[in-house]
Amino acid sequence: MNKAPRVALLGMVALALVALVGIVGGGPATTAVAPYLTREWIGALAVVAVLLGLLAPPLAAAAKLLAWTGDSDPHRPTVTLATIGLWNGAILALLLSLMPESTMATIASEPEAPVPEFVALEAIEPVDFESMGPVAPVEPEVFAAADIFRFRAPAVVIVETQTVVDESGMVGELAKRMGLERMDGHGSGFAVSEDGRIVTNHHVIQGADHLTVVTQDGRRLPVQILAEDPDNDLALLKVQDAGLPWVELAATPPGPGAKTFAIGAPLGLDYTLTEGIISAHRTVGVTEFLQMQTPVAPGSSGGPLFDDVGKVVGVNTATAGGGSMNLAVQAGHVADLVAGPVNPRPVEPTEPGLRVTEITTDGFEIHPTDRMSLEQVAGYFGNALSACFDDAPAEPVNLTIASRGVHVAGLEGDALSCVEKGAAGFGPPLHLVLRFQLDVPVGSALTVRYDSGLVVTVALGS
Numbered sequence: 001m002n003k004a005p006r007v008a009l010l011g012m013v014a015l016a017l018v019a020l021v022g023i024v025g026g027g028p029a030t031t032a033v034a035p036y037l038t039r040e041w042i043g044a045l046a047v048v049a050v051l052l053g054l055l056a057p058p059l060a061a062a063a064k065l066l067a068w069t070g071d072s073d074p075h076r077p078t079v080t081l082a083t084i085g086l087w088n089g090a091i092l093a094l095l096l097s098l099m100p101e102s103t104m105a106t107i108a109s110e111p112e113a114p115v116p117e118f119v120a121l122e123a124i125e126p127v128d129f130e131s132m133g134p135v136a137p138v139e140p141e142v143f144a145a146a147d148i149f150r151f152r153a154p155a156v157v158i159v160e161t162q163t164v165v166d167e168s169g170m171v172g173e174l175a176k177r178m179g180l181e182r183m184d185g186h187g188s189g190f191a192v193s194e195d196g197r198i199v200t201n202h203h204v205i206q207g208a209d210h211l212t213v214v215t216q217d218g219r220r221l222p223v224q225i226l227a228e229d230p231d232n233d234l235a236l237l238k239v240q241d242a243g244l245p246w247v248e249l250a251a252t253p254p255g256p257g258a259k260t261f262a263i264g265a266p267l268g269l270d271y272t273l274t275e276g277i278i279s280a281h282r283t284v285g286v287t288e289f290l291q292m293q294t295p296v297a298p299g300s301s302g303g304p305l306f307d308d309v310g311k312v313v314g315v316n317t318a319t320a321g322g323g324s325m326n327l328a329v330q331a332g333h334v335a336d337l338v339a340g341p342v343n344p345r346p347v348e349p350t351e352p353g354l355r356v357t358e359i360t361t362d363g364f365e366i367h368p369t370d371r372m373s374l375e376q377v378a379g380y381f382g383n384a385l386s387a388c389f390d391d392a393p394a395e396p397v398n399l400t401i402a403s404r405g406v407h408v409a410g411l412e413g414d415a416l417s418c419v420e421k422g423a424a425g426f427g428p429p430l431h432l433v434l435r436f437q438l439d440v441p442v443g444s445a446l447t448v449r450y451d452s453g454l455v456v457t458v459a460l461g462s
Helices: 003-036 038-070 075-109 145-155 170-177 330-341 367-386 411-437
Strands: 156-164 182-191 197-200 210-215 224-229 234-238 260-262 270-284 287-292 302-304 313-321 325-330 354-360 397-402 405-409 444-449 455-459
Touching: 038 156, 145 156, 145 260, 145 270, 145 302, 156 197, 182 260, 197 330, 224 330, 234 330, 260 313, 270 325, 287 313, 287 330, 313 330, 325 330, 367 411, 367 444, 367 455, 397 411, 405 411, 411 455
Parallel strands: 397 455
Antiparallel strands: 156 182, 156 210, 182 197, 197 234, 224 234, 260 270, 260 302, 270 287, 287 325, 302 313, 313 325, 354 444, 397 405, 444 455
16 A cells, blocks of 8 residues: 555544544533633633643654664654554543543532422512602712702792882882882792791891792792791791601801802792802801802892702802802701790781783893893782772773873773873883883883783883
């Protein structure tokens, strides 16, 4: 037989035996070394070790055989391939003979896998998710601005006030000329106990004959005055059975640089959130204040100032310096008021007046902030005019306001006299607001609609 076919045949047999050993022995070998193959380089070393185990010993043995034959000059490839084949054949035979025992031993050494316990679907009781109610949100340890509003705004209220006009002063004289019997006001406040106690500034309720608390969800609640502390500009109110969430007072005041948040009704903009920092601690008279950069404005008075863990550190009280230098009464004074004696005094609820539902303009445009001021003025003269009618007239009340007076069209009799009297009071101030504050050109007009159905058209004369 020629040497080339013999070498090729021996090579194929040797490689086949090596492959068979790898296949048969691969499973047990992988099981044995798997706990150690936590890294790629360990796996690569294991592969190299297996190959060396299958090839290195027969190659070494073949070299020894060739050296032992000496001068007989055997065919070296034949000896080498035959040795590789015999070595791997022996390993294969050993693996096949040991495979049943090793396999059983491996299975026996493994812990018994737990058998899953199946339950029939009909045996599981259905869950009534509706009866569980909503899941209460979890408050964070440190509050961002959005967290303050989400978790603390429901405890904040708007305090509406009405005060009978004192006709002795200049303001009272003007109100009398405008036909106003009472002045409306508002401030802010916050609940401090589960039984509905509410803190606000004393100056918010001072002199008020009527009070109403308005909650975030729109409820209008009657109020009692429990205690007043004019020296520290604080007052304690109470509402009955309101179910209001309440806020906790901070035990110590924050230092300069601490972040603070305010919620209130600045300029009548209910539930406004602002953010800033503490600038300093101030003492004025007997009152300790927090000076802060947190923006507030008229209407914010009595509202809470929060720290970044959601506790009240002060009561927003005063503003100056363009809104960047503001004062809040420190929470320690609030704690003293809440813990002090009370003398409950009922107060009549506020009487709802006309509400402006729409203002349309002809010949000019007004900015949103100017529109708010105009709505407030329109509310005053609307209340003055509504007293002239038992029911809202079907046609608009037409007024022409000029610097020299007011002309009323479309009315007669007592209604005309009443409107002329009221318009004579608010006409000149309204002319000044339109002509010089809002820069409305002569010949322009505005139409105001109220929730009672009353419609008033005001034309601006020269």
